Amino acid sequence: MRTGQEYLDSLNDGRTVILDGEVVENVAEHPAFAGIRTTVAELFDIAADPANGMQYRAPEIDASANLVFSVPRSPEDLAARRRAVERWAKHTHGWVGRSPDHVGTFFAGFASHPEVFAGEEGDDRDYAGNVRRFYERILRENLYVTYAIIPPQVSRATTASGWEGEFLQVGVVRETEEGLVVRGSQMLATGGPVTDEVFVTCIKPLGPDDRDFAISFAMPASTPGMKMYCRRPYHSTATSDFDYPLTSRYDEHDVLMVFDDVLVPWDRVFINRNPQALGRQFFETGAHALGNWQAQTRLTVKLKFIAAVARKVAQVNGTDKFPGVQEKLGELAAVVSTVESALLAAQVTAEPDANGVYIPGRRALYGIMGLQSETYPRVIQILRDLVGGGVTQLPSSVKDLYGEASAADVARYYQSPGFPSEERIKLFKLAWDIIGSEFAGRHQQYEMFYAGAPFVVKGAYAYRNFGYDELLGEIDEFLAGYGSRASIDASADRREI
Ligand SMILES: Cc1cc2nc3c(=O)[nH]c(=O)nc-3n(C[C@H](O)[C@H](O)[C@H](O)COP(=O)(O)OP(=O)(O)OC[C@H]3O[C@@H](n4cnc5c(N)ncnc54)[C@H](O)[C@@H]3O)c2cc1C
Incomplete structure (x- = not known):
C-alpha cells in the first residue's frame, strides 16, 4: 500500500497552485504546504502499516485496500469502516476535514450504484463504467481526491444560466471526440494543492437552462489549464509548532478551482449535461x-x-x-x-x-x-x-x-x-x-x-x-379518535358526575 514518502514524491507534478499572484513552483517543497503534506503522508503510513488494522480485501479489485474506502455490505462492514475512519481522525484529532477518506467515501457510494450514472436517452457512453473504474483506482492507488461541488459565490439570486458573463461556473464549452472541454470556476476544493485528483460537480439544484453546468468529472491535480486559487495560507503565519500547534500541522488550504478550456477525456466524465442526475448521484447512491x-x-x-x-x-x-x-x-x-x-x-x-x-x-x-x-x-x-x-x-x-x-x-x-x-x-x-x-x-x-x-x-x-410523514399519520390517528359532538356529550357526562 502507498506510503507517505511515495505520496510526497508524487506532489511535484507541475500542478498550478496560485499564491500571492504567482504560481507555486513546487508544492512538495513550498513551506505553506509543509504542515498538511506531512500530516497526509503520516496518514498514508498509518494505513500502510498492517498493525493499524486499516486494510481489508476489496472485492472490487480482489486485492488489499484501505478500509476507509470500503463499500459496507453488512453491519460489521459499517463498524469496521467507522473504526478505520476514526483511526485516521484520531491522528489529526479531527482537525483535517477533507482527509482522503471524505471524498473516497462518496465514490464508494457512487460506484456501488452504477444505475444512477446511466446517460440520458440516446447517450450510450459508459459513464457508470467510468465511475467504477475511478473508484477501483482509489482502492488500488490509495488516491487522495478532494471535491469542488458548489458554484462560485457570484450570486445566489439565480443559478449560473441567469448570471451576467458566460461560464463563471464551470461548464461545457464544447464537446469533441476526445471529451468535454470545460471552462469556468467552482468552489471550494479544500486540500486541493496537496491532493491527487479533484472531483468536480454541482450539488446545488440546477434547472433545464443550466444543462451545460450539469456535469460531473474528476481530473488529476496536475491537469494543464486547471488552476487552484488558494486562500491565504495560515501555516505561513504559524511562527512555530509551540505557538500554533494546530495551524502548523493541519492547515488544509481551500481553493477556488478555475478551468481554462480543460479537456476532460470521456473516460473521466461521470455525468454529461444532465441536471436531474446531479442530485441523484448524491442522494440515490447513499x-x-x-x-x-x-x-x-x-x-x-x-x-x-x-x-x-x-x-x-x-x-x-x-x-x-x-x-x-x-x-x-x-x-x-x-x-x-x-x-x-x-x-x-x-x-x-x-x-x-x-x-x-x-x-x-x-x-x-x-x-x-x-x-x-x-x-x-x-x-x-x-x-x-x-x-x-x-x-x-x-x-x-x-x-x-x-x-x-x-x-x-x-x-x-x-x-x-x-x-x-x-x-x-x-x-x-x-x-x-x-x-x-x-x-x-x-x-x-x-x-x-x-x-x-x-x-x-x-x-x-x-x-x-x-420521517415527518410517518409521525403525521400517528397525529392524524390521534386526532381522529375524538370529535366535536362527542366531546360536548362527554363533557356533559363529566359535569353530571
Ligand atoms: C472552510 C470551508 C471549506 C469548504 N470546503 C469545501 C470543499 O472541500 N468542497 C466543496 O465543494 N465545498 C466546500 N466548502 C463550500 C461549502 O460547501 C459551501 O460554503 C456551502 O455549501 C454553502 O454555500 P455558500 O458558501 O455558497 O453559501 P450560500 O449558499 O451563498 O449561503 C450563504 C448564506 O446566505 C443565506 N442564503 C443564501 N441562499 C439562501 C436561500 N435560498 N434561503 C435562505 N438563505 C439563503 C444564508 O444565510 C446562508 O448561510 C467549504 C466551505 C468552507 C467555509
Missing part, C-alpha cells in the same frame, strides 16, 4: 449519507479533543472545583455525547439499500448535522469562556521562554500550581489555536458550512429525512 457519516466520525473525535482541552484548562486554573464551571463542563460533555450518540445511532439504524449497501440511518445523521451550526460554536464558546484572558496573557512566542531578558519572569509569572510555565503556556497556546487564531476562525466556518449552508442542512437534509 454517497451523501456515507460521506457525511465519515464527517461526523471525524467531528466526534475533534469535539472530544476540544472538551479535553477545556477540562484541562479548568484544572490548571483551579476553576474545576466551582459548581458553575462543572456545569459548563457538563454542558460541553452533553453536547459532545449527543453528537457521538447520533453517530452511533446512525450506525445501529443503518439499513441495506436496494443494492445491498448499508447506509447509516438518515434521521440520526441529518438530525445531528442540522444542529452543527449551533453545537460547534457553542463548544467553542464554552472553551472561550473558561480560558478567560489566559489566551492573551501569553508570551509573544516560544523565544520568550529562553530569552535572557524574559526567561526568569516567564518561568515565575506564567506558572500555575502544579503546572510549570512551559506546560501552562503550551496549553493556552493550543486553546488559542482552537478558539482565536485565523485557523480557528476558519474551522468555525468549516464546521458551519462544509455540508452546506445551515438553511440547506436543516431545511433540506434534516427536514426531509426526519
